[in-house]
Amino acid sequence: xxxxxxxxxxxxxxxxxxxxxxxxxxxxxxxxxxxxxxxxxxxxxxxxxxxxxxxxxxxxxxxxxxxxxxxxxxxxxxxxxxxxxxxxxxxxxxxxxxxxxxxxxxxxxxxxxxxxxxxxxxxxxxx
Amino acid sequence: xxxxxxxxxxxxxxxxxxxxxxxxxxxxxxxxxxxxxxxxxxxxxxxxxxxxxxxxxxxxxxxxxxxxxxxxxxxxxxxxxxxxxxxxxxxxxxxxxxxxxxxxxxxxxxxxxxxxxxxxxxx
Numbered sequence: 001x002x003x004x005x006x007x008x009x010x011x012x013x014x015x016x017x018x019x020x021x022x023x024x025x026x027x028x029x030x031x032x033x034x035x036x037x038x039x040x041x042x043x044x045x046x047x048x049x050x051x052x053x054x055x056x057x058x059x060x061x062x063x064x065x066x067x068x069x070x071x072x073x074x075x076x077x078x079x080x081x082x083x084x085x086x087x088x089x090x091x092x093x094x095x096x097x098x099x100x101x102x103x104x105x106x107x108x109x110x111x112x113x114x115x116x117x118x119x120x121x122x123x124x125x126x127x
Numbered sequence: 128x129x130x131x132x133x134x135x136x137x138x139x140x141x142x143x144x145x146x147x148x149x150x151x152x153x154x155x156x157x158x159x160x161x162x163x164x165x166x167x168x169x170x171x172x173x174x175x176x177x178x179x180x181x182x183x184x185x186x187x188x189x190x191x192x193x194x195x196x197x198x199x200x201x202x203x204x205x206x207x208x209x210x211x212x213x214x215x216x217x218x219x220x221x222x223x224x225x226x227x228x229x230x231x232x233x234x235x236x237x238x239x240x241x242x243x244x245x246x247x248x249x250x
Contacts, residue, residue: 027212030205037202040161041195041240047164048183048249052172059168072161079158082151108158115162118169 022081029078036071043068056122065123069116076112080105139226147204150197157194188250192241199236203229 002009043064047055059065083104091097135141160182167178181187207225210216216225244250 027209030209034202034206037198041198044191045240045244045247045249048179048244049247051179052168052175055168055175068165072158072165075158075161079151079155083155086148086152111159111162115165118165121169122165 022084026078026081026085029074029081032070032074033078036067036074039067040071059119059123060125062123065119069119072115072119073112076108076115080108083108138223140222143204143207143226143229146200147208150201150204153193153197154201156190157198160190160194192237195237195240196233199240200229200233203232203236 047058050058059068084101087097087100087104091100163178167174182191207216207229210225216222241250
């Protein structure tokens with residue numbers, strides 16, 4: 001015997017109404033990454049010629065440090081949201097999915113934070 | 128698995144979709160390499176030179192070549208997706224021709240990047 005009204009049975013079964021935010025933020029990050037990644041590719045071949053001291057001097061420039069931090073921060077945001085969609089698409093088990101989603105988020109958060117802290121340390125002259 | 132990959136005839140838009148995800152996952156490793164670069168720089172000269180030697184080794188160059196292909200493919204196809212999101216180029220003919228444009232861009236940009244790297248002595 002079901003004492004619930006048809007309305008209460010249907011409630012909560014629709015979308016969480018949060019999808020648009022994720023979809024939109026993924027695209028905002030993608031747009032920002034277009035110029036940043038091209039600059040990043042140019043920077044990689046520039047840095048490949050430089051030794052340690054050259055690289056330290058390069059990252060000490062505020063423009064380079066800022067662009068590098070932005071590239072890394074936005075890349076890791078984009079990586080986290082992209083792999084999140086892949087996990088949601090292909091992993092079905094409740095627990096496995098939750099574990100994979102958390103692992104993805106923690107890897108991106110940790111690696112991104114470590115990278116940004118490292119850039120700041122060198123750029124601000126503490127290396 | 129849906130949409131039943133076994134019974135589908137391969138076509139170019141299907142390939143570009145799959146490659147977008149494959150290169151995206153590949154670039155996850157690329158992001159971690161970029162983070163390792165920053166961490167090794169902060170660790171000092173010895174660690175940094177070890178990191179550079181690792182990337183400069185034949186295996187390191189092979190990985191970086193794959194990353195270059197992946198980054199330009201994902202970039203080009205990402206722009207293609209953004210154009211679609213604005214509602215343009217969604218018909219079959221445009222979608223097919225933009226797929227080949229992305230392949231062309233990927234190869235050209237990768238070769239140009241490595242040619243410039245070679246020219247300025249970065250290899």
